[in-house]
Amino acid sequence: AGWLFGRRITNAFNHLNDLSLICRAHQLVQDGYKFMFDDKLVTIWSAPNYCYRCGNIAAVISFNDSNNYEPKLFDAVPDEKRVVPSRVVTPYFFVADPRHREIRYIAFLLKLDNILVVMFYRGT
Secondary structure (H helix, E strand, O other): OOOOOOHHHHHHHHHHOOOOEEEEOOOOOOOOEEEEOOOOEEEEOOOOOHHHOOOOOEEEEEEEEOOEEEEEEEOOOOHHHOOOOOOOOOOOOOOOOOOOOOOEEEEEEEEEOOEEEEEEEEEO
């Protein structure tokens, strides 16, 4: 459920859409973020120690403007400090109609100056 692309396609897409950077998520990156293709694309992963077993760092990127951004890194809470909250599910959120078995992914595209931000939301 994806599309592989490289430097040539990234450069062409950025040029056609007047972009300098594509920010994307939803792919594990061990160091929290990774720039690729001459810094024209960045992948950001914001779940530290994904599934409690990957040992990865997480990141968010703070933008002051399209050319001035700073990655902020964070680690998972150590096991001995983690508290498991009581399981409370908000009734109106992520409740699937039993007649429907599909899960939909919705992509949000947001253009800030010359940066494209791509976010995915998993809805039911």
